[in-house]
Each structure stands twice: as C-alpha cells, then as structure tokens.
Amino acid sequence: MTAGILDGKATAASIKAELRERVAALGAAGVVPGLGTVLVGDDPASHSYVSGKHRDCEEVGITSIRRDLPASISQEELEQEIEALNEDPACTGYIVQLPLPDHIDTHRILEKIDPAKDADGLHPTNLGRLVLNVGEPMTSPLPCTPHGIVELLLRHDIDLKGKHVLVIGRGVTVGRPIGLLLTRKSINSTVTLAHTGTRDLEALLATADVVVAAAGQPHMVTAGQIKEGAVLLDVGVSRVEDPATGRKRLTGDIDPAAAERASWLSPNPGGVGPMTRAMLLVNVVEAAERAAGIR
Numbered sequence: 008m009t010a011g012i013l014d015g016k017a018t019a020a021s022i023k024a025e026l027r028e029r030v031a032a033l034g035a036a037g038v039v040p041g042l043g044t045v046l047v048g049d050d051p052a053s054h055s056y057v058s059g060k061h062r063d064c065e066e067v068g069i070t071s072i073r074r075d076l077p078a079s080i081s082q083e084e085l086e087q088e089i090e091a092l093n094e095d096p097a098c099t100g101y102i103v104q105l106p107l108p109d110h111i112d113t114h115r116i117l118e119k120i121d122p123a124k125d126a127d128g129l130h131p132t133n134l135g136r137l138v139l140n141v142g143e144p145m146t147s148p149l150p151c152t153p154h155g156i157v158e159l160l161l162r163h164d165i166d167l168k169g170k171h172v173l174v175i176g177r178g179v180t181v182g183r184p185i186g187l188l189l190t191r192k193s194i195n196s197t198v199t200l201a202h203t204g205t206r207d208l209e210a211l212l213a214t215a216d217v218v219v220a221a222a223g224q225p226h227m228v229t230a231g232q233i234k235e236g237a238v239l240l241d242v243g244v245s246r247v248e249d250p251a252t253g254r255k256r257l258t259g260d261i262d263p264a265a266a267e268r269a270s271w272l273s274p275n276p277g278g279v280g281p282m283t284r285a286m287l288l289v290n291v292v293e294a295a296e297r298a299a300g301i302r
C-alpha cells in the first residue's frame with residue numbers, strides 16, 4: 008500500500024478560491040474584512056510567517072493591518088496596541104504572533120483581544136465556547152490548526168465516524184483542542200490523547216485508525232509502528248540539520264517511509280501548515296460576516 012497524499016497546499020487553494028467569492032459578496036454589502044497582525048521583535052521565522060499571512064490576505068481580497076513592534080516594548084504599550092485594534096473598525100480580526108518576548112505576560116495579552124476579533128480562535132472565551140459546544144455549526148472562531156486538520160480530512164471524504172484517532176502531543180494550539188472537534192456528534196470519532204507521560208505509545212499506535220502527530224519530535228512515528236492502512240497527519244515541525252548539506256531543514260514528526268503502510272498521509276511541509284493559514288482567513292471572513300449580520 009502507498010498512501011494517498013493529503014495535499015494541504017492544493018486544499019488551501021480551493022478554500023481561498025471560495026473565500027474570494029465570500030469577500031466579494033461582503034464587498035457588495037459595503038464590508039471589507041481586514042486582518043491585523045501584531046509582531047513583536049525581529050525573529051526571522053516569525054517575520055516570514057507573518058509576511059505569508061499578509062500575502063494570503065492579498066490573494067483573497069482581505070485588507071492587511073500590520074503592527075511590527077520592537078522587542079523592547081513594555082507590557083502597557085503592547086496592551087495599548089491591542090486596545091487600538093479592538094477599537095479599529097477596519098480590523099475585523101487579528102492575531103498576536105507567538106512567541107512573545109519573555110518580559111511580556113502572554114496570557115494577559117491574549118485575554119485582552121476582543122473575542123469577536125480573535126482570528127486564531129485561541130481566546131479563553133472562544134476555547135470555552137468550543138468546550139461548551141455553543142452552536143453547531145459554530146458561531147465563534149475555531150483554533151486554526153485543529154480546524155484545518157478536520158477540514159483536510161473531510162474534503163478527502165475520509166470517514167471519521169467511530170474511528171480511533173490517536174493524538175500525540177498536548178500543546179495548546181493542536182493536541183488539547185483537536186479532540187473537542189473530533190468528538191462532536193457531527194464527526195463522532197473516539198480520541199486518545201498521548202503525551203510524554205503515556206506508558207505504551209506503541210500499543211496505541213498499533214491500533215489507531217488515524218494518527219495526529221503534534222509532538223515536535225523529528226520522525227518519532229515510523230512505518231513499523233502504525234496499523235496497516237492508517238491515516239497519518241504530520242503536524243509537528245522541527246528544524247534539524249541535514250547531515251549531507253549541514254543545513255537546517257524542516258522535519259516533521261512522521262517518518263515519510265510510513266507512507267508505504269498508510270492509506271493517507273498529510274506531509275510536512277505541504278500539509279497542515281497551509282491549511283492552518285487558510286483557516287485563519289476563514290475566521291477573518293466569518294467574523295466580518297457576523298459583524299455585518301450576514302451569518
């Protein structure tokens with residue numbers, strides 16, 4: 008068996024094409040969605056991610072509002088920037104790029120974001136609404152990576168009902184929230200959350216129908232460990248030195264050789280990353296639609 012590729016780039020491109028039409032409909036109603044980004048400091052990876060988000064916006068007709076701030080900014084000054092975006096009618100959704108510098112209290116910053124403008128879906132109010140199952144379909148933004156993973160599976164007609172999904176990693180952006188999506192009645196998977204305290208990961212891997220690897224451990228999931236025909240989603244990413252060239256390379260949590268025994272593989276890069284970016288745009292467009300009374 009050789010796995011079919013869950014091509015996140017291609018799927019994100021169709022989502023962006025759909026969003027272009029919804030943005031045009033908003034425009035006809037006099038509403039222009041605007042994504043704000045708050046970037047603190049000069050980490051090159053963060054700069055490159057934020058630039059990617061603004062390129063995505065341009066593709067679908069979303070206005071960009073970019074606040075690049077010095078690493079020396081104080082907590083109070085950063086909170087004022089957040090308040091300004093909450094007040095700015097041109098900004099219909101925004102994100103604060105993580106990580107923030109050590110002297111900043113990240114939780115206090117994230118809690119200051121107006122939940123109605125939370126484009127990441129990571130505000131405590133919106134995560135709380137997800138736990139409480141408020142509205143189905145949701146009337147609040149979903150966390151982008153979990154939402155992108157579910158959308159990638161559904162758009163490839165992968166049946167998740169009653170399937171055993173093994174999630175590896177309990178991070179706040181992926182591992183913790185994704186089970187909340189997969190166990191909703193409309194999806195009906197059974198979810199196991201594994202982490203560094205899990206005793207027999209091998210036994211879980213041997214029986215899982217779907218594996219979401221979000222641990223940040225290069226190639227920790229190998230071909231011999233998985234159930235024949237499993238669906239694999241490679242989410243974690245590390246920068247690992249390539250012994251041949253000596254250069255750092257992006258490496259996922261799943262050994263690509265596992266594709267030989269899987270039915271589907273979402274590769275890394277080219278899988279969940281582009282879907283995460285597409286779902287950020289979905290959150291911005293839906294927030295603008297709700298603000299305009301269209302949804």
Ligand SMILES: Nc1nc(=O)c2c([nH]1)NC[C@@H]1CN(c3ccc(C(=O)N[C@@H](CCC(=O)O)C(=O)O)cc3)C=[N+]21
Pocket residue numbers: 056102103104105106127151257275276277278279280281283284
């Ligand atoms: N407030 C906040 N929200 C985030 O969503 C957020 C964040 N902070 N901080 C950093 C992480 C990381 N993240 C990525 C998104 C897409 C790709 C992506 O599209 N990656 C490409 C490869 C890009 C490359 O080659 O460098 C791919 O997987 O194909 C990667 C990483 C969002 N994050």
